[in-house]
Amino acid sequence: MLKRSHYITLGLVVLLALVVLNLPGQTAARLKLALGSLFLPLFGLAGSTQQVVGAAADAILPRRELVKQNAQLRQEEQRLRLQALQAAEIAGENARLRQLVGWRAQTPWKLKLAKVVLREPANWWRSIQIDLGSRDGLQVNLPVLTTEGLVGRVASVSLTRSQVVLLGDPNCKVAARVENETRDTGVISADGPLAAQLVRMDYLSRGAELKPAQRVFTSGEGGIFPKGIPIGQIVDVQPVDYGLRYEARVRLAANLNALEEVWVMFP
């Protein structure tokens, strides 16, 4: 039998939930940040535990392995130095040509490294939290990437942490361009709840010449993501809406399951 107190409790909880759900956006965001800051001591604990584990792993790594890794890194450094020299030459040439033609020069990317501190606990969103916040100059909508490619954008910022919505989340849509002769454009959006590495490229025109393994980059349209950041490669293409347009599945270049450090791109 239901008692009066049961009804009162039910009513109070429903009322509280409705009030919190209908709070103005800014108030809700502040309350969210305040509640999230309760976990700060655990962030520190988890970070120091990771450091201790990392240090222990470093300590038990054999010297032979370290020497081998050192040699590999030296080789890679030399290769990258050569590439950087070549790139500087090409960039100089590009700048001279742009000046001749009268095009606006591209601004170099300003990047800041951030550590991934938390992942999304709910199964119906894709987001991470990073250890940079407003005190580090972060703002909403800054692009986030790894050395492999685009990861997502900053969705909300607190003093010490920020939330990044990842590619494949319904709240992260990106204007993209395919690297082919027709330079087809479309919009990258979520594909489904299970495949974390696959996204959907939608709104491709009927005349698009799409093939698997073609590379996809940001198109620079939309105003959030600058042009030319790698997104991934086309897996397959299929007509939709009775063949009026095409839709492609794209395998992401960055491994979103193994994100530990990301770069935030500043304007």
Place this chain on the structure above:
Amino acid sequence: MNWLNTAFILGAAFLAVFGQAAFGSARFLAGAQVDLLPPLMVYAALSSGLTTVTLLAVCAGLWFDSLSANPLGVTVLPLFAVGWVIFLKRELILRDQPFAQAVLGAAASVVAPALTLLLLLTMGSHPLFGWGTLWQLVVLCAGGALAAPVWFELFGWLQHALVHRGATESSFRPDREIRRGRRGALIGGYRGEVIDRARSKPRRPR
């Protein structure tokens, strides 16, 4: 003892929310992150009062939403709904049986996220939702079935280790004492009633 139990439950919810956000290996292995809050709600509803159930739903729901992209407060109602229904029917549930705990944990782990998704869709949000959600619910169901008996075991152990238990009443009753002596034995006496066996015996003729 009650407030200590509530504190244990809230502490466990806090750590569970952080653990779910900090360690996401289950999502990469199985395609879904196991939710530990609904099985914890099963434990709270079966072993504590309605105040604890309410506190757990409100605090754990808000903590979960603060680390998630969910709108703040959307997890509170589904968690409370699960706890409230189990609390109302708890006299009919064999709460000490691990099988019953597992079944309730599995059911709660499916119902709570399904209600949250329904609430999100009703509010006009666009969460990731499709055929893959069914597989995620299966993983959540299996995770909840495993987690519920573990919570019960963990809290049982915690209470055994940390909570003072009052001395148990002895089965000895002074009014049922058998006294032997010169005047004979007192057997089967009840509330001062005395049966003198010696007197009731017929005397032997000398």
